[in-house]
Amino acid sequence: MNNTYDVIIIGGGATGAGIARDCSLRGIKALLLERSDISTGATGRNHGLLHSGARYAVTDHESAVECIRENKKKKKIAAHCVEETDGLFISLPEDGLEYQSVFVEACRRAGIRADVIDPKEALRLEPSANPALVGAVRVPDGVVDPFRLTSSNILDARMHGAEIRTYTEVMELLREQDRIIGVRAYDHHKHCDEKFYARVVVNAGGIWGHGIAAKAGITVNMLPAKGALLIFGHRVNNLVLNRCRKPADADILVPGDTISLIGTTSSKVPYDQIDNMIITPDEVDLLLREGQKLAPQLATTRILRAYAGVRPLVASDDDPSGRTVSRGIVLLDHATRDGMEGFITITGGKLMTYRLMAEWATDLICKKIGNNEKCRTAETPLPGSTESREEVDRKMRSKPVVQRRSSISRHGDLAVKIDSRTSIQNSLVCECEEVSIGEVEYALENLEVNNLVDLRRRTRVGMGTCQGELCACRAAGLMGHRNPVCARKAKEDLVSFLNERWKGMAPIAWGDTLRESEYMTWVYESVCGLSDEENRAAK
Amino acid sequence: MNIQQNSVSENNFEQCIKCTICTVYCPVAAVNPDYPGPKQAGPDGERLRLKRPDFFDNALKYCMNCKRCEVACPSNVRIGDIIQSARIKYGPQHNTSLRNFVLANTDLVGSLATPFAPVVNTAVALKPVRFMMDKVMAIDHRRVFPKYAHGTFTSWYRKHAAAAQEAYPKQVAYFHGCYVNYNNPQLGKDLLKIMNALGYGVQLLDKEKCCGVALISNGLYKQARRQAQTNLRSIRTSVKGRDLDVITTSSTCTFTLRDEYPHLLELDNADVRDRIELATRYLYRLIQEGKAQLKFKDTTPLRVAYHTPCHMEKMGWGYYSIELLRMIPGVEVTVLDSQCCGIGGTYGFKKENYEVSQAIGAPLFRQIEASGADIVATDCETCKWQIEMSTSKPCEHPLHILASRLA
Missing domain, CATH: 1.10.1060.10 (Alpha-helical ferredoxin)
Known part of the structure; x- marks a missing residue:
């Protein structure tokens, strides 16, 4: 078995996936190792905001400039992952209007279009905004789907020869004197260790990069700052809503796909707690209290779930809020920094700048291995983004309209590959998000799905208001059909999927969400008899 | 917290x-x-x-x-x-095909057709005409058209009834709807007969337009809203100006006036909604509360099967019509399973819906045939058309049966 590569990338977030793509486009033989599924860390646990950079304009000029540049590029290369909604920075009476002029000036300096608009016009554009607003600035904020973005990068990397291994956890960095020569990794599916060798190992582990570097005895001090968010059941707003004031808690409301989300909080967490994110009642209260100042109807809108991510900030000082730290990209060549050859760390940054981070890291890899190819990721569209939505829509005319448009928004031009020749394939697995059997089959065939939670990240199965109530068992059936596993394992997968859904509902379990989850419990425990399996799985 | x-x-x-x-x-x-x-x-x-x-x-x-x-x-x-x-x-904003326009404008088409009722009724029953309507307008050729009356209810009322109504000590307002006005004035006359027998005079509204249900389902929302506003104005004049309750004989008109106006046309009717009532419910209450008594003459046995129209089911008022029928001596009432007859107002007239419409109604038709009833009763005119077209039984309004047996 050939286990030698030019480069090994550790971490399957947006950055890791971006590096794998960039490398493979430049003809570098790359292996990506991810301990879990792709986009499970900070990549999949944020606002999904396509920053214009306006939020950072006043406090962090450099980040703002990076954001607006990447914003424009993403709209071109990742059109199917992006929605160009625009955003408003609204000033409430308690904020005053002083900050607005500072803000607009800073945006212009960073090259971000910022139009001051009349409060009445703002309310016409975004009727959900707080009617008490005294000022509004329109900026080119948008929405980006991190799961789709990462998945397309992975897809393109694989198409260009990269090897992607999910559920493969790096246990050890193999060292030969002052050089990292490869890794020893544990395959969670085959339950065995494997060794891989490469000329360069890239640490793209986000917040977990701290621990990865430590395996080489290198200190990269990360500052884990937890950010909690709430997902509302449907779209409340169609423009991104921000508060026009210094960045603070719960001041961004983003319309993401079929939902809206408010966030975030910011609190320092100990490094040993980064895999154990719990949302507290205080955080939920704070998000709601501040959120309804942006859009009053959040006070009554059904909440689907709560979740939290950890910002991969690199500690530069002891700021407990984690907010004055630059969101800037940190690229560490451990050869020059720590005297360790063949090992680099890329961290800091944010989802917005994943491509630029990948470009920087790949440039350094190229330098180390003597590759002269230029980066092409700024111009080359990702798979799914090569044709416009309208063109794809025309090609798929024969499919039912709602299903067609849903699948196009998820897969872009690749939606044409979804088999819809039989009426069975056009039947729905997930009714809330309109995911057909054909689409699930497509994802199982092409998008590296290992379990139901992976399937959710690729297709939105179980992400709607029923949170898996109707679709989980159907999807489990399809997975079992394609890849026959023993019934016990299939049930365990179903239980872990449902428990993962429940984990997000628990912090906000009241009203209709609670009622629905009770119904779901009744369906799965009483009708399907899953409770026994659950107990067994717990043991 | x-x-x-x-x-x-x-x-x-x-x-x-x-x-x-x-x-x-x-x-x-x-x-x-x-x-x-x-x-x-x-x-x-x-x-x-x-x-x-x-x-x-x-x-x-x-x-x-x-x-x-x-x-x-x-x-x-x-x-x-x-x-x-x-x-x-x-939805599509200009959904005014000729067919939908004709089906939706029950008011306009009714007032054009009634003066020529004998000609129109004969014509739409002719095969070549129905074939043409099918091809040109996509109105299914198998559909039997309701007959137009020779003269409207309102013209009859003004000529023969209006003056006499004033004499009654108590008064009620009547929203007759298009069906009574253009197709079945007899039902309006039946209502007058019953109310008069109970000591109530019946007044018409100042100005009555079609309730708009067919306009809504055919995409003519602006017109529906205009007509609804006219109706609400007239209803307010009756309810608030003259302190008259407004009763109707059509379950769908009642439902539209009470619930579709606020929910679909966004017209607030909260101030008058509770005073708009179905005639059978109004009567049932009067009788139950001992405020009125009916005397019957004809007590020959009659087996009636009651069909609950969908909008009746939605209002939860089927009970009143059924109980009212049960008060009639000699009448034996069977209640049919509550299921849709398939007509859905103008829905079943459309060529593309004909098969679906008949398939929906099939279980009901079977039950009616097997019921052994002499006659089917229902509070909805379109259900009546559908049942008469699709079964061997006649179908009448409960008040028609009641009125025909009064002393």
């Missing part, structure tokens, strides 16, 4: 917990695979339409607005309203 504790969202569809019982009860979804069913067309679809209006699915036109989904829903989601509102908000 939780901020959301005592709050209820204005977005009614959020209450849906996806139990899918609405789709189980949907008469259309059961027979038409092109219709996604109320859950998907309603609460599920609304979420997607809020994301992007182009998620509107034209298949929503297959909903016949029977509201049986709402009756079935244990979570109180106004599924039918969500679907109809989506058609208003996101």
